[in-house]
Amino acid sequence: xxxxxxxxxxxxxxxxxxxxxxxxxxxxxxxxxxxxxxxxxxxxxxxxxxxxxxxxxxxxxxxxxxxxxxxxxxxxxxxxxxxxxxxxxxxxxxxxxxxxxxxxxxxxxxxxxxxxxxxxxxxxxxxxxxxxxxxxxxxxxxxxxxxxxxxxxxxxxxxxxxxxxxxxxxxxxxxxxxxxxxxxxxxxxxxxxxxxxxxxxxxxxxxxxxxxxxxxxxxxxxxxxxxxxxxxxxxxxxxxxxxxxxxxxxxxxxxxxxxxxxxxxxxxxxxxxxxxxxxxxxxxxxxxxxxxxxxxxxxxxxxxxxxxxxxxxxxxxxxxxxxxxxxxxxxxxxxxxxxxxxxxxxxxxxxxxxxxxxxxxxxxxxxxxxxxxxxxxxxxxxxxxxxxxxxxxxxxxxxxxxxxxxxxxxxxxxxxxxxxxxxxxxxxxxxxxxxxx
Amino acid sequence: xxxxxxxxxxxxxxxxxxxxxxxxxxxxxxxxxxxxxxxxxxxxxxxxxxxxxxxxxxxxxxxxxxxxxxxxxxxxxxxxxxxxxxxxxxxxxxxxxxxxxxxxxxxxxxxxxxxxxxx
Numbered sequence: 001x002x003x004x005x006x007x008x009x010x011x012x013x014x015x016x017x018x019x020x021x022x023x024x025x026x027x028x029x030x031x032x033x034x035x036x037x038x039x040x041x042x043x044x045x046x047x048x049x050x051x052x053x054x055x056x057x058x059x060x061x062x063x064x065x066x067x068x069x070x071x072x073x074x075x076x077x078x079x080x081x082x083x084x085x086x087x088x089x090x091x092x093x094x095x096x097x098x099x100x101x102x103x104x105x106x107x108x109x110x111x112x113x114x115x116x117x118x119x120x121x122x123x124x125x126x127x128x129x130x131x132x133x134x135x136x137x138x139x140x141x142x143x144x145x146x147x148x149x150x151x152x153x154x155x156x157x158x159x160x161x162x163x164x165x166x167x168x169x170x171x172x173x174x175x176x177x178x179x180x181x182x183x184x185x186x187x188x189x190x191x192x193x194x195x196x197x198x199x200x201x202x203x204x205x206x207x208x209x210x211x212x213x214x215x216x217x218x219x220x221x222x223x224x225x226x227x228x229x230x231x232x233x234x235x236x237x238x239x240x241x242x243x244x245x246x247x248x249x250x251x252x253x254x255x256x257x258x259x260x261x262x263x264x265x266x267x268x269x270x271x272x273x274x275x276x277x278x279x280x281x282x283x284x285x286x287x288x289x290x291x292x293x294x295x296x297x298x299x300x301x302x303x304x305x306x307x308x309x310x311x312x313x314x315x316x317x318x319x320x321x322x323x324x325x326x327x328x329x330x331x332x333x334x335x336x337x338x339x340x341x342x343x344x345x346x347x348x349x350x351x352x353x354x355x356x357x358x359x360x361x362x363x364x365x366x367x368x369x370x371x372x373x374x375x376x377x378x379x380x381x382x383x384x385x386x387x388x389x390x391x392x393x394x395x396x397x398x399x400x401x402x403x404x405x406x407x408x409x410x411x412x413x414x415x416x417x418x419x420x421x422x423x424x425x426x427x428x429x430x431x432x433x434x435x436x437x
Numbered sequence: 438x439x440x441x442x443x444x445x446x447x448x449x450x451x452x453x454x455x456x457x458x459x460x461x462x463x464x465x466x467x468x469x470x471x472x473x474x475x476x477x478x479x480x481x482x483x484x485x486x487x488x489x490x491x492x493x494x495x496x497x498x499x500x501x502x503x504x505x506x507x508x509x510x511x512x513x514x515x516x517x518x519x520x521x522x523x524x525x526x527x528x529x530x531x532x533x534x535x536x537x538x539x540x541x542x543x544x545x546x547x548x549x550x551x552x553x554x555x556x
Binding site: 196 | 438440524525526527529530531544546548551
């Protein structure tokens with residue numbers, strides 16, 4: 001079990017002058033946007049407190065860089081160049097407003113921050129707290145969760161609005177309107193650009209984790225678009241957690257969440273076959289799982305961050321990651337330690353007794369103790385999951401294993417009728433038809 | 438920042454409350470008020486009479502129409518408000534959490550309407 005976490009950490013800035021001299025202007029620009037966007041946004045926000053101007057000014061600066069760097073070469077400090085250019089644009093706009101005597105509401109900034117922006121003009125001196133302020137502002141619980149997720153990708157990771165729209169499968173104008181509404185709420189409602197008190201911070205980091213996990217699972221929702229696209233969104237969510245974990249090393253909820261995401265993400269290339277059909281876990285080609293990510297996740301799960309007292313949410317992510325780790329460390333499906341998986345589900349149910357966790361536990365019990373033992377646990381779930389196609393699908397599978405093919409056929413019929421997703425329905429129909437073969 | 442903190446409570450809760458329950462409601466309001474005074478200031482506040490005592494005035498094609506009742510019929514009705522000055526939404530949320538647990542509380546920022554000056 002070797003840790004890959006420290007060897008390559010994309011959340012660490014390359015630093016001024018740290019770029020590879022072999023980069024072409026386009027690659028250098030793409031890289032500085034990818035690595036420094038959130039820091040540039042937070043620096044400019046701390047100084048000008050204008051959420052409406054900062055993003056536009058930075059986008060303008062990137063456009064200018066695309067033209068200028070191609071002609072004049074890449075500057076020594078690309079992040080500094082973008083910062084200076086964006087700052088000039090903002091100052092121009094502010095002068096224009098002063099002439100028009102407009103009064104625009106300012107972002108609320110923590111008291112000790114006010115007026116201190118001017119002494120920290122160089123992105124190289126950036127206080128990491130600024131980036132944490134930005135992340136917590138974007139993931140504030142007073143924002144709509146889906147909008148918060150999108151806004152975090154936009155402002156912290158620098159994903160363009162067009163790409164955020166593409167990743168969340170909505171038209172670009174819809175996403176642009178959603179982002180604008182979220183930014184307006186931040187300014188109008190007085191959501192502060194601040195790190196909350198130590199007593200509030202764990203709760204806020206929990207919400208941040210939910211925000212990141214929402215982006216991650218949006219990527220992996222079945223039928224949410226082409227698989228490459230889903231993996232890309234999930235990959236961005238992983239990057240977000242890495243960035244924040246870089247700011248708060250050893251934070252339990254982020255450590256557990258990163259482990260969970262990496263284990264799920266490591267299977268991305270094995271989840272669908274060459275025709276785009278879903279491949280279930282036992283049938284996946286395990287040589288296609290990303291081993292480095294599995295190893296990194298295992299190291300995270302073993303780290304001291306998760307040994308002390310943690311929030312219920314952190315504990316929940318950790319136990320889900322440990323379930324995924326049982327699969328990741330089994331050489332093949334038949335060697336899975338189902339007894340340990342069942343024990344992990346028992347822990348999960350103590351933390352959060354949701355019907356879907358009970359269903360997953362029943363599947364594990366069936367693997368450990370036979371299909372009849374699993375079926376017995378499904379009986380009182382119908383009332384709690386009246387619309388789920390998963391419950392009858394599991395019942396059908398277990399009945400078929402128990403030799404009751406008529407019962408299995410009836411259960412598949414219910415599952416197929418309830419399933420709204422084409423790929424999953426095709427899988428269920430295939431299983432039902434296989435009963436007759 | 439100036440916020441109006443709108444309070445929705447179960448109609449009849451106050452009437453049904455015994456002395457001990459009333460004291461708990463008072464204590465929670467006092468905790469809220471102390472917190473606001475520490476972090477900002479209180480401008481105004483009031484408890485409102487039942488929604489069924491409300492009168493609504495709307496302008497229709499034939500002229501203004503006066504009707505009995507609140508402008509929206511909901512199960513939750515505004516039962517009172519505080520008008521406060523606090524540094525940011527996080528402080529306002531922390532204050533709102535101190536109000537009685539039986540309440541649902543809405544925190545609304547106020548805005549300055551450009552070009553309008555009160556008389």
